[in-house]
Amino acid sequence: MSENKVLHPGLNLHGTDPARHSRAETTIFGFWVFLMADLVLFALLLATYGSMSVHGVAEGPGPGELFDLKLPLIQTLALLASSLTVGLAMLHVKYRSDLRGLAIWLAATALLGLVFLALEALDFHRLAVTENAPPQRSGFLSIYFLLTGTHWLHVACGLIWMAVLAMQTAAWGLDSPVKLRLLRLGLYWHMLDVVWVAIFTFVYLFGALQ
């Protein structure tokens, strides 16, 4: 039965919504192309960071002096928890068409995302003001702020997208194009977590070892 095949990444709708499932294939593949291109962008930012954290410190402070591990660990745990909650929201999209449950899990995801953004913003402020290490101090700091700032903006855009989709779901329900948009939001959110795993390891953990 062709409808039972896995047609695209993420939760597939076969079983509960076969008609939309077969239409989802091309739509979600297009989004998958964007996500993979985004991964290449982040990989290159990380490569530049890897070089700059060794060669571009100039007379400024290096990663070993600036980063502590506790805050990034809490941020990692917040993003990980939000990956689970967005997954649970996707299960509601697929099985229940239960708008209340979906709203609760999306709200939990948004809350965890906001915690992440707030902690990161506090850290940016600590570096730029308290530690006197703004982006213009050295090449290392420029690329550090560019890399983590790009990720910060991605999470912020994800939250705005989530708010728009929450309104669309309330207005039109799940029996509309909104359903596939929610699936794509889920993929986007998981991908941001993948990028953060790389940042946590190659920026913070490696930095603590320098």
Add this chain to the structure above:
Amino acid sequence: MTEDKRKYKLAESEDLGRKEELRRYLLGAASTLLLTLMSFAVVAFGGVERTTTLITVSVLALAQIAAHFRFFLHIDLWRSHRDDLMLILFTTLIILLMVGGTTWILFDQWSRMM
């Protein structure tokens, strides 16, 4: 298919599929949490040599990324759509070439300027 039969079919697949898919998300959360805590512990508490620590932490990060693809993005090497898998392979190739090339050139240039 009559309306009744359709409802029955939905209910049946709902019960089996939902449990399994919930399990997959919970497994993903548990394994990625464990891997995060492990790599944190290696750096924070492990008195291991620096190079060993760097390699261990990198391997743990790769394992965690693989877990994200497996449990959260539901990528399955045997069942996923061929196009999705090909694109992952191509992206990996591009990343290896560009990250490897960038690192090689910049570190080589650095050593020549010293």
